[in-house]
Amino acid sequence: MLPPRMKGFFGHYETGGFFDEMFEADGTVRPHYSKILERFSEMDSASFESKRALAEKTYLNQGITFTVYSGDEGTERIMPFDLVPRIIPADEWRLIERGLEQRLRALNLFLHDIYHDQRIVKEGVIPLEIIRTAKHYRPELVGLDVPHDIYIHICGSDLIRGADGTYMVLEDNGRCPSGVSYLLENRQAMKRVFPKLFSRHAVRSVDRYPQELLEVLRYVAPQGNPDPTVVVLTPGIYNSAYFEHSFLARSMGIEIVVSQDLVVKDACVYMKTTKGLKKVDVIYRRIDDDFLDPTVFRKDSVLGVPGIVNAYREGNVNLCNALGTGVADDKVTYYYVPAMIKFYLGEDPILPNVETYLSAVDSDRKFILENLENLVVKAANESGGYGMMIGPSATREEIEKFRAAISADPRGYIAQPVISLSRSPCYFDGKFEGRHIDLRPYILMGKKTTIVPGGLTRVAMRKGSLVVNSSQGGGSKDTWVLDESEATC
Amino acid sequence: MLSRVADSCFWLSRYIERAESSARILDVNIQLVLDSEDQSANGANDLWRPILSTLAEQELFESQHGELNGDTVMEFVTFEKANSSSILSSVTLARENARTVREQISSEMWEQLNRLYLHLQSPAARAAFRESPIGFYRSLVDQFHSFQGITDATMTHGEGWHFLQAGKYIERADATSRVLDFKYHVLLPSEERVGGNVDITQWMAVLRSCSAMEAYLKLFHGRVTSWEVAGFLILHDSFPRSIRFSVDALDQALHSISGSERGHFSNEAERLSGMLRSTLDYTTVDSIFQSGLHQYLDQTQTRISEVSRALAQTYCSWL
Numbered sequence: 139m140l141p142p143r144m145k146g147f148f149g150h151y152e153t154g155g156f157f158d159e160m161f162e163a164d165g166t167v168r169p170h171y172s173k174i175l176e177r178f179s180e181m182d183s184a185s186f187e188s189k190r191a192l193a194e195k196t197y198l199n200q201g202i203t204f205t206v207y208s209g210d211e212g213t214e215r216i217m218p219f220d221l222v223p224r225i226i227p228a229d230e231w232r233l234i235e236r237g238l239e240q241r242l243r244a245l246n247l248f249l250h251d252i253y254h255d256q257r258i259v260k261e262g263v264i265p266l267e268i269i270r271t272a273k274h275y276r277p278e279l280v281g282l283d284v285p286h287d288i289y290i291h292i293c294g295s296d297l298i299r300g301a302d303g304t305y306m307v308l309e310d311n312g313r314c315p316s317g318v319s320y321l322l323e324n325r326q327a328m329k330r331v332f333p334k335l336f337s338r339h340a341v342r343s344v345d346r347y348p349q350e351l352l353e354v355l356r357y358v359a360p361q362g363n364p365d366p367t368v369v370v371l372t373p374g375i376y377n378s379a380y381f382e383h384s385f386l387a388r389s390m391g392i393e394i395v396v397s398q399d400l401v402v403k404d405a406c407v408y409m410k411t412t413k414g415l416k417k418v419d420v421i422y423r424r425i426d427d428d429f430l431d432p433t434v435f436r437k438d439s440v441l442g443v444p445g446i447v448n449a450y451r452e453g454n455v456n457l458c459n460a461l462g463t464g465v466a467d468d469k470v471t472y473y474y475v476p477a478m479i480k481f482y483l484g485e486d487p488i489l490p491n492v493e494t495y496l497s498a499v500d501s502d503r504k505f506i507l508e509n510l511e512n513l514v515v516k517a518a519n520e521s522g523g524y525g526m527m528i529g530p531s532a533t534r535e536e537i538e539k540f541r542a543a544i545s546a547d548p549r550g551y552i553a554q555p556v557i558s559l560s561r562s563p564c565y566f567d568g569k570f571e572g573r574h575i576d577l578r579p580y581i582l583m584g585k586k587t588t589i590v591p592g593g594l595t596r597v598a599m600r601k602g603s604l605v606v607n608s609s610q611g612g613g614s615k616d617t618w619v620l621d622e623s624e625a626t627c
Numbered sequence: 628m629l630s631r632v633a634d635s636c637f638w639l640s641r642y643i644e645r646a647e648s649s650a651r652i653l654d655v656n657i658q659l660v661l662d663s664e665d666q667s668a669n670g671a672n673d674l675w676r677p678i679l680s681t682l683a684e685q686e687l688f689e690s691q692h693g694e695l696n697g698d699t700v701m702e703f704v705t706f707e708k709a710n711s712s713s714i715l716s717s718v719t720l721a722r723e724n725a726r727t728v729r730e731q732i733s734s735e736m737w738e739q740l741n742r743l744y745l746h747l748q749s750p751a752a753r754a755a756f757r758e759s760p761i762g763f764y765r766s767l768v769d770q771f772h773s774f775q776g777i778t779d780a781t782m783t784h785g786e787g788w789h790f791l792q793a794g795k796y797i798e799r800a801d802a803t804s805r806v807l808d809f810k811y812h813v814l815l816p817s818e819e820r821v822g823g824n825v826d827i828t829q830w831m832a833v834l835r836s837c838s839a840m841e842a843y844l845k846l847f848h849g850r851v852t853s854w855e856v857a858g859f860l861i862l863h864d865s866f867p868r869s870i871r872f873s874v875d876a877l878d879q880a881l882h883s884i885s886g887s888e889r890g891h892f893s894n895e896a897e898r899l900s901g902m903l904r905s906t907l908d909y910t911t912v913d914s915i916f917q918s919g920l921h922q923y924l925d926q927t928q929t930r931i932s933e934v935s936r937a938l939a940q941t942y943c944s945w946l
Contacts (some may be wrong), residue, residue, distance in 0.1 A: 200734070201726070201741045375726050388730040399629050403946075410630045412786065412884070412942040 140165050146179030147186070150572045151563055155185045157303045158572060159224060159562040170227045170620060178222065183568035186221070190565065193219055193448070202323055203610070208558055213492050217320060218613030219327060220564045223335075224575065224595040228622045231591065234297065237489030238397045239581060239587045240479060242293050245312060245466050246583065247482040249289035253280050253462065264474050264480050266543040268498070271549050272471060273519040274313070274427065274464020278434075282451060285358040289460040292351070292422075294318075297489070297577045297593075299560035306492050306557075308576065309472055311521070312463040314424050316582050317608075319382035322347060322389075325614040340621035342591035347580070348389035351422075352585030355390075358456050359419045366419035369409065370394045372443045373425050383424050397425075402445030405452040420456045421446075427461050443474055469518040469552045470496060493555055497521045497548045506544065506553040510537050528604060530556055559604055562615065564597060574598045576606050577617065593616035628786045630943040632731055635724040637938070639732075640794030642721035643740075643937050646714045646848075647771040648802035652678060652809070654764035655836035662828055667804045668696070675700045678811035681805050684710060703759060706747075714767070715747050733781035739774050750944075757885060760893065781879070791936065792880040800873035801907055801931050804924045806836050807860055830856045837868045857920055858912035870927065871907040878904045884942075896937035903930050 143165050144151050144622035153161050160171045167175045178186075194216060197203070203214035221321040243265050251258050251267055253276075259266045269275055285317070294315025296308040325344050329336060352368065359366035372383035374396050386392035400418065408415035423430065431447040451456045465471060473494045476487045493500040495513075506513060510529055517525030527540045546553045561572035579593030595615040606612040660674050675697050679685045684703070690697045690892040705712045706845055711720075723742045729737055749809050775795075810833050819825045830851050834840045843859050845852075862875050863869040878889070878900040887893040892901055914921045 197740055199738050226724060295892065364798075375723070380726070384726070384729040388734075392730075395629065396631070399631050410945050412628050412630055412633045427808065465903050 142172055142175060144179075147176075147181050148175060148179045148269045148563070148570060151217075152572065153352060153561070154572055156301060156558055156574075157301055157560040159299075159560055159575070162221075165576075170225050170624070174225070174335070177332075177335060177338075178570075181219065184385055186565060187568075189331050190221060193221060194329055196327050197323070200323075202319075202381055204381070206338060217597055217608055218564065218597070218611075219324060220573075220597055220615045221331065221332045222330070222563050222570070223328060223618050224562055224577075225339075225618045225620065226592065227620050228624065229264055230288075230305070231619045233488065234579065234591050237307075237487070238293075238295055238581050238589055239306070240483065240485060240488050241295060241307065241310070241442070241475065242290060242581050242583055242587060244475065244479040245285065245293070245310065246289050248478045249460070249463060249466060250287045251482075252465065253282065257480065258481055261481070262479050264471075267476075268470055268549075269465065269625045272465040274462065274467065276427070276462035276465075277455065278461045283467060284460050285360060285362075285456055286296070286584075288358055289463050290466065291354050291358060291458045291460075291583055292544065293581045293583070294578050295581065296578065298492070298557060300557045303560065305577075305620075307475070307489050308492055308523075308557075309469065310475070311578075312466040313426060313572070314457060315578070315580065316379045316382055316424075316576055317576050317594045317596075317614075318347060318590070319385040320506075320614050321590065321592065321617065324594075324614060328616040339618065340624040341618045342621050343358055346591050346593060347590045348386060348581055350588050350590070351386065352390040352392070354582050355420050355422055355458055358452050358458065359585040360456050361603050363419055367417060368392050368420040370423050371423040371425060371443075373398070373429070375449045375565065377424075379424065386422070397443045398439055400443045400446070402443060402449050405445070405454055407443070407446055407449050407455045418455060420458065422458045427464060430457075464519075469494075469516055470549065471592045473552065492557060495551065497544045497551045502553075503544065503548055506551075507541060510541060510553075512556065513539050514556055515551055515553045518552060524606050556604075559598075562595070562597070562611075564599070564615075572599070573601070574606065575615070591619035628731075628790075630933070630945060632787065633790045634939065634943045635728045636731065636790035637729065637794040639721050639724035640791040642717040642724065643771060643774060644795050644798035644802065645712060646721070647768060648798070649682065649712070649714050649717070649766040650764045650771070651836045651838070652806060653701055653704060653760055653814040654683065655695070655832045657701075657761055657764075659829065659832045664825070668701045672696055674813070677809055678704065680812045681809040682712060684712060694939065705756070706753075716748055718744050718837050718911065728787070733777070734780045734848070735777050736774065739770070739777050743767075743770050743774070786884060789880045789883045793877055795932060796873040796877040796880065797935050797938075799868060800870045800877065801875065801928055803837060803860055803868055803870050804927050805930075806833055807857060808921060808924045809833065809836075811924075826853070827851050828937035833860070836903070839866060839868060842866050854912050854916060857915065861915065862907065862910060870877075874900065874904050874907055874931075876883070879937070894937070894941040896934055896941050899930070899934045900939050903927075 144161065145282045153163060161167055179461045183216055197216040197219065203216050218253055254578055259269060260265050285513055290312040292315060294311040294317065297305050322344060355368045356366055370383055370387040372380060374380065383480065384394050393409065395409055401408050407418045409418050418437060425441050428436045429441045431444060432439045433444045434447040450457055450461065470490065473496055476491055479485055479487045483569045495506050497503040497506050513529045515527045528535055559574040560574060562575045563570040564573040575595050575597050577593045577595050580590050582588045597613040597615055598606045599611055600612045656674065656678055660671050664675060676695060678700055678848060679688050679878055684702060688703050692703065692707065703713065704711055705714045708716060722740055725732060725737055725740050763816060763887055778791060808827055813829055828852055831840065834843050835861060839860060841858065846859065847855050859866065859869065861870045864871055870898055881897050881900055882889050885897065886895045887897065892898040
């Protein structure tokens with residue numbers, strides 16, 4: 139029997155020459171999507187539209203929104219959600235899991251090393267200059283020991299697939315990666331809207347994430363305290379990720395605090411309760427290093443808690459992620475991660491990096507400046523889709539602006555070839571169209587390393603766009619990892 | 628529990644109760660206007676003015692609106708964003724507070740409150756309001772009742788819930804005293820006498836706005852007099868919107884928070900609420916009218932706000 143092809147409601151879909159998650163280049167469906175194709179091709183725009191409206195209403199009523207400010211009033215928007223799930227077969231997921239676990243192990247060894255002996259520098263693998271000039275490197279933390287030597291407890295590494303479908307790591311987020319609440323809520327929404335799909339697939343559950351996160355947070359309590367008080371620290375309700383902060387606190391059954399709730403006395407952190415002060419042991423902080431303590435970092439921060447860094451240094455409170463992990467987020471450090479894996483673990487990287495040029499290296503810089511219109515240029519310390527230029531779609535002025543910026547600050551930029559990210563069918567105005575996607579899995583490192591099956595699939599909603607960040611109008615999809623029992627032919 | 632969270636629970640609950648009271652008052656006033664024998668524009672406006680004094684928003688209204696009539700008052704009390712105690716503002720504030728304590732309250736509570744907020748902002752709410760203001764306010768009150776039911780049925784009756792109760796009953800005691808005072812601000816037409824038809828219609832409106840009509844009529848066999856209505860709404864021990872009932876429930880909530888025994892006090896809020904409660908327990912309608920109903924209500928409102936201040940001082944002084 140011939141494999142099923144695009145048909146029915148899916149009849150007009152085009153893969154457009156890109157690697158498509160659902161279809162082969164010749165239009166036959168990939169086996170792990172065949173049941174989805176069966177179901178969706180029977181639908182029409184009216185029935186699909188009503189499902190879409192139902193999902194949207196679910197998000198709105200639950201207040202799963204982020205705030206967009208324009209003029210004097212903030213409007214609450216929901217993050218666009220697409221109903222076609224992204225499916226990852228079991229064998230692909232095994233590879234991803236091993237690769238991410240390896241990567242986080244190496245990153246944590248690297249952070250411990252650069253805040254202690256700096257072996258990796260002494261043995262000539264990474265130049266001292268790169269570390270020293272990393273924006274988020276904190277020399278004041280050198281020599282400080284953190285519980286179990288874990289720095290990045292929660293990591294969000296972004297994966298993409300290029301033209302041949304190979305998974306590659308695009309960047310690592312080792313500070314405060316966000317988006318996991320969308321992953322969990324997307325699953326809830328899909329279950330509500332398409333309950334029967336789940337009975338036809340062996341989709342691995344994502345429900346345990348909050349409990350696993352809490353286990354990690356409890357495991358890294360100072361002095362091995364077996365019953366620590368753990369809190370989530372948020373910048374407040376006006377932060378665009380506030381929903382997520384409160385969602386996680388609720389799902390873990392712990393308090394969510396803002397800086398005014400905390401006070402430091404005798405190098406210990408306390409929260410102000412109706413029954414007096416209560417000691418806090420572990421803080422899952424969703425505030426960047428810079429704003430955490432006005433007595434140490436930015437003096438103008440009103441989000442911070444004066445004295446908290448001192449309490450941390452004294453070992454009376456633990457912060458997750460640790461201070462100073464931003465050096466691993468630096469896009470120049472990223473370049474060296476494969477070398478780190480080799481250096482610390484003696485292993486070959488399971489997941490490759492995207493080919494990267496450092497403008498700090500003379501020969502690379504020459505190449506970058508000669509090929510700006512064909513490359514993606516990124517500032518080493520920006521995130522959220524800011525500070526980047528996509529050569530082929532950039533204007534003359536933008537290219538010249540980046541040329542000047544790179545020449546002025548070679549350490550501050552990297553360049554990569556344009557990767558045409560894989561595409562997945564998305565529903566727009568009555569039909570399906572391909573959109574570029576990436577994948578952000580969430581890796582937790584405590585006593586053991588766990589990865590919630592799947593991750594957040596982010597979608598560049600604008601046609602042709604390669605930028606998936608929610609701050610740039612990106613959307614998301616539910617991500618299914620199939621159980622081993624699901625045969626994928 | 629975090630002091631900030633306790634404070635937010637308290638205010639979340641007060642704002643909900645405040646919005647509900649406003650919806651009740653407006654509903655009843657529409658009916659009062661429709662029942663009025665003086666159907667001239669002036670006559671109707673005379674019946675809308677007291678709403679503003681009851682809700683203590685006269686000055687703001689005058690600075691914003693030229694003309695005082697049913698439409699402008701309803702708009703001002705229901706949808707006006709500049710009016711911080713309009714129904715929309717109260718619901719918005721309740722929701723803002725709820726957002727900061729989402730991990731304390733149940734998801735069901737949050738969703739009910741969020742739905743209500745989204746509804747009030749929507750064109751559908753405006754359409755329903757134009758179609759039938761009475762229907763609109765009734766359905767709002769229903770929504771608030773749902774919120775209370777959901778709260779009791781889905782949230783642990785622990786410290787956070789007790790702070791919600793404290794907020795609810797402080798606001799309710801205050802609201803009931805204001806509704807009674809409303810009658811003081813409504814002037815009887817010059818040819819009408821106290822105890823005459825118009826007077827009785829007005830007292831019945833007061834009862835209705837507290838959902839107290841049926842309970843009252845059962846007790847007094849259909850006889851409506853100012854003394855008995857005021858006595859009922861101030862002193863009845865088991866009608867859930869009377870001042871005495873509300874203060875008793877407030878006192879109970881305060882003792883549940885601290886764990887101290889009823890009849891004793893462990894902080895200033897409990898001392899003040901206990902005193903107010905025992906005054907209400909041993910007061911008669913006669914003595915209230917002797918000292919003057921308006922003065923009595925005024926004094927009660929002051930004492931209620933003193934409890935509120937002491938509560939904040941006791942539990943949230945470091946905020």
